[in-house]
Amino acid sequence: MNNGQPPQYPQSGHPQQPYGGQYPPQLPPKKRKKWPWIVGGIILLFVAMVGGCMALIGGAANEIDKEVNREVAVTYRVTGTGSGSITWTDKDFNMAQETDASLPWEKRVTISGFGKTASLSVTNGTDDGAESTCEIVVDGEVKYTQTAKGAFASAHCSGSVG
Structure with a gap:
């Protein structure tokens, strides 16, 4: 009973063709969930912050290690007359x-560590006319100097040489 016309379906309130006449059927797009992106972003931010802190701490530790192991050559020098301690x-x-070192006197030492500090003291002997001068020399430059005059007088030089 097909006379070249499409078949007639009874009216039931439904579309005449399956899927509303579209083939393949078009389903409504799925809504993407936002929370995985938010959680992923927070985790990524946390990892970046931790990594940055680790890099900063590692760099600082490396610089401290370099400074602690760096050595400075220091010359202690005492000039004057007679002898001294x-x-x-x-x-x-x-x-x-x-003790009872003959003047002039000189000693070379190497100083290292975080706080590179040098200290030198001289105390004159019993001679009333005694005079002595202490010097701390770094890289050929006198960094600290002091003079003592008289019997049992003391001169003290100290400070950072780093």
């Missing part, structure tokens, strides 16, 4: 002393 610090802040 001389006290100085060395590489590990250890105190050393030479």
Whole structure:
């Protein structure tokens, strides 16, 4: 009973063709969830902050290590007449002393560590006319100097040499 016309379907309130006449059927687009992107962004930000802090701390630790291991050559020098008692610090802040040392006197030491500090003291002997001068020399330049005049007078030089 097909006379070249499309078949007639009873009216039931539904479309005459399946899927509303569209083939393949067009489904409404899915809504993408936003929360995975937000959580991912927060995690990425956290990882970036932690990584940045680690890099900053690592760089600072490296610079501190370089400074601690850097060495400075220091010359302790005492000039004057007669003799004196001389006290100085060395590489590990250890105190050393030479009593009744003939002047002039000189000692070379290497100082390292975070706070590179040098210290030199001289105390004159018993001669009333005694005079002595202490000097701390770094790279050929006198950094600290002091003079003592008279019996048992003391001169003290100290400071940063770093």
